[in-house]
Amino acid sequence: MSDVVPTVVEYPADGFALFPDRSVVALRVNGELKDLATVVTAADSVEPVTIDSADGLAILRHSTAHVLAQAVQRIKPQTNLGIGPPITDGFYYDFGTDAPFTPDDVKAIKKEMERIVREGQRFVRRVVSDDEARAELADEPFKLELIGLKGGTKEAAEGASVEVGAGELTIYDNVDRDGETVWKDLCRGPHVPNTRTIGNGWDLQRIAGAYWRGSEKNPQLQRIYGTAWATKDELRAYQQRLEEAAKRDHRKLGKELDLFSFPDEIGSGLSVWHPKGGIVRGEMEQHARRRHVAAGYTYVYTPHISKEDLFLTSNHLVTYRDGMFPPITMDEERDAEGTITKAGQEYYLKPMNCPMHILIYKERGRSYRDLPMRLAENGTVYRNELSGALHGLTRVRGFTQDDSHLFVTPEQLESEATKVLEFVISMLRDFGLDDFELELSMRDDEKSKWIGSDEFWEYSTNALRNVAVASGLKLTEVPGEAAFYGPKIDLKTRDAIGRTWQLSTVQVDPNLPERFELEYTGSDGERHRPIMIHRALFGSIERFFAILLEHYAGAFPVWLSPVQVVGIPVAEEYAPYLDEIVGRLREAGVRAEVDHSDDRMQKKIRTHTTQKVPLQLIAGEQDRAAGTVSFRFRDGSQTNGVPVDDAIALVLRAIAQHTLVDTADQLV
Structure with a gap:
């Protein structure tokens, strides 16, 4: 500035x-x-x-989306406009068109956008009535639908808030240098002063399909994604990050390293874990389990399916029905003619674990002495995600949540939330993540959007704020983003290439205890209602695995690596010597093996380097004679002549300390 x-x-x-x-x-x-x-x-x-602030970039990207839409309608005048909001690192715009966009179309659209930017059209805001907006946008059916949904934009569509809200309607005119309106769009704004302000730090990225208002029952639109930055240099830096992210794509690495797959025979969004992937996942789960037990959590197990009554009581069948798989009818009886003589009972695959944990709490009377009660489960849940939303392991239809639910007294809320956050941060650091920030989601100002008393909201929000501030992490407070029943803390982390991921959540919930009529006997002998804390540490094991895989680019720390040590003899005559060393390592619990293949030594080294094995033990005549081995690391560096006992101790220490070992100087 x-x-x-x-x-x-x-x-x-x-x-x-x-x-x-x-x-x-x-x-x-x-x-x-x-x-x-x-x-x-x-x-x-x-x-x-x-322009380089968070708000400024969002405005820049929204304005660039308008330029994109204008360019499309210049080239294809019959195209209908959908929604064009700014998003993280960019923007998109949805279009109703008879034929899908082609790569040649995108090239032409980009050239037209460049012309519009050079023209320096001014963005001019006008307030209009609903009827005026309908008259001006009579040829835009999607815009007309949004006008009819004004005020309910959260339900209207993702990104609809950039177009209409609860207040006045506005249209933005693009005005040329002669003062003539050359294009217009329904929009709340704000925008940059003119198209020339957009500069050259933008680009179009890809084409995708998207259902209008996110429902497969609606028309499918064509979506064009783009990105925009304050300068050309920032755009180039972003594109370089994308290139690095593509190299780290967990779907690509999962195939190359033989970790997991999505067989067509099973169905979209449903993964199977191969032996090597199963090893990594098992280590993750076992470490988390040990830490949870030490922290006072008790593991429980619940079924994958339940009668519909459970989800009626929890209200999931009202608020989350579209995200649940269709019901399965059980116990129906028919006579010989096929006539139903006894109605069946509908069962649902569970989308959440919390209702079942509540039933465990409710199984017997509870006293204040039983609280806090900390239940944990690696519970597999099922959600009927749209096929277009599926993305590797980060968005699937069947996944396992490392779910915990804590039942606490109101007096215990702040201290227990503090323990939860400290535990979460400590656990994530065990996995090599250490760059965190917090978001505190608070209630909406509009009373109709939340339930409960002012006193509860004030108390619980202050409790979470105190917890967040005490952590010393960067805290952003977000009004209006809380669930209707209580505030929450979201923990975000940055990975090795600077991307932000939302991971753990600490959600305060007095609603489900109320719906299920949970109680405990207080020290005063009276019946009281507990508060429930929903706590997901990884979020889902599948998604967290994908994040770690990309964070490490497949080169896991030694403790997580599917194969931790591989022995490579200089010649086959030295294989028995390495067999003896590897045998000692395996007795100590190390995942170690000797490569007995017919490949030459250099090819073996390349193979295991490509497979990102952290530690290669190489031995020839000099090592056998001296009782030593040589270490070779993922970056190609070596440490030679290490006594066998010392080598074993170094490997065991790297595993115990969760060390990332890519280079010689990291194994100390």
Whole structure:
């Protein structure tokens, strides 16, 4: 930001907020984002929004989405407009068109966008009535539908909030240098001052299909994704990150390293784990189990399927029915003619573990002395995700949650949430993640969007805020994002290439204890209602595995590696010597083997390096004579002449300390 731009400014009542510095693209007036050409008064609190800030980038990306839509309609005038919001690192726009876009179409659209950017069209905001908007957008059926849904944008469609809200409707005109409106779109804004502000730090990325308003019952639209940044250099840096991410794609690595697959015969979004992947997953689960037990959690087991009554009581069949698989009818009876003589009972695959944990709590009377009660389960759940939303192990239809549910007294809420967060952070550090930040989701200001008393919300929100602040991590408070029944803390982490992943959640829930009428006897002898804390550490084991696989680019720390040590003899005559060493390692619990294949030594080294084995033990005549081995590491470096006892001790220490060993200097 230029030095000429003050942090807080005031403007005369009759003046426009104009900045000579192109880095300022919008204003925050009395806390609300506004266009740069907004009339303000001396009484207003005004802050400039720079193009490289989070808000500025979102505005830039939204404006670029409008340029994309205008370019599409210039080339294909009969195309209908859907929704075009900014998203993380970019934007998209959905279009209704008779024929799918082709790569040649995208090239032409990009060239047209470049022309629009150079034209310097101004974004001009107009307030319109519902009827005026309908008249102006009469040829845009999707826009007309959004106008009819005004005020219910969360239910309307993903990204609909950029178009309509609960307040006034606005249209943005793109105005050329002659003052003529050349294009327009229903939009809440704000936007950058003009298309030239967008610059050259943008690109189009890919085409995808998307159902209107996210429902497969609606028309399928064509979605074009793009990205936009404040400068060309930032765009290039982002594209380099994408290239690195592509190399680390867990789907690609899963196949190359023989870890998991998705057989067509089983069905989309349903994975099978191969022996090597099963080893890594097993180590993850066993380590987590040991830590949980030490922290006072008790493991439970629950079925994969339940009668519908359970999900009626929990309200999942009301609020989450579309995300559940269709019911299975059981115990139905028919006579010889096939007539139903006894109605069956509907069962559902469980989408969540929490209702079953509640039934365990409810099985007998509970006292305050029993609380906090900490239940844990690696429970497999099933969700009927749309096929277009499936993505490797990060978005699947069947997955295992490392679920925990804690039942606490109100007085225990803050202390128990503190323990949960400390435990979560400590566990994630065990897996090599250490860059964290927190989000506190708070209730909406609108009373109709939450239940419970003001006192409960104030108490529970303050409790979580205290927990988050005490952690010392960066905290962002997000009003309006809480579940309708209680606040939550989300923990986010950054991986090795700087991507942010949301992992663990600490969710306060007084609602399910109320619905299931849970009670405990207090120290006063009276009946009280416990508070429930939902706590997922990994989120799902499948998704966390994918995150780790990409974080390490498949080169896991020694303790997680499917094969931890492989022995490679210089010649076959030295294989028995390595067999003896590897035998000692295996007796100590190390996953070790000797390569007895007919391949030459150099090919064996390449093979196991490609398979990302962390430690290769090489031995020839000099090592056998001296009772030593040589270590070769994933980066190609070596440490020679290590006495066998010392080598075994080094391997065991690397495993015990969860060390990442890629180079010689990391094995110490």
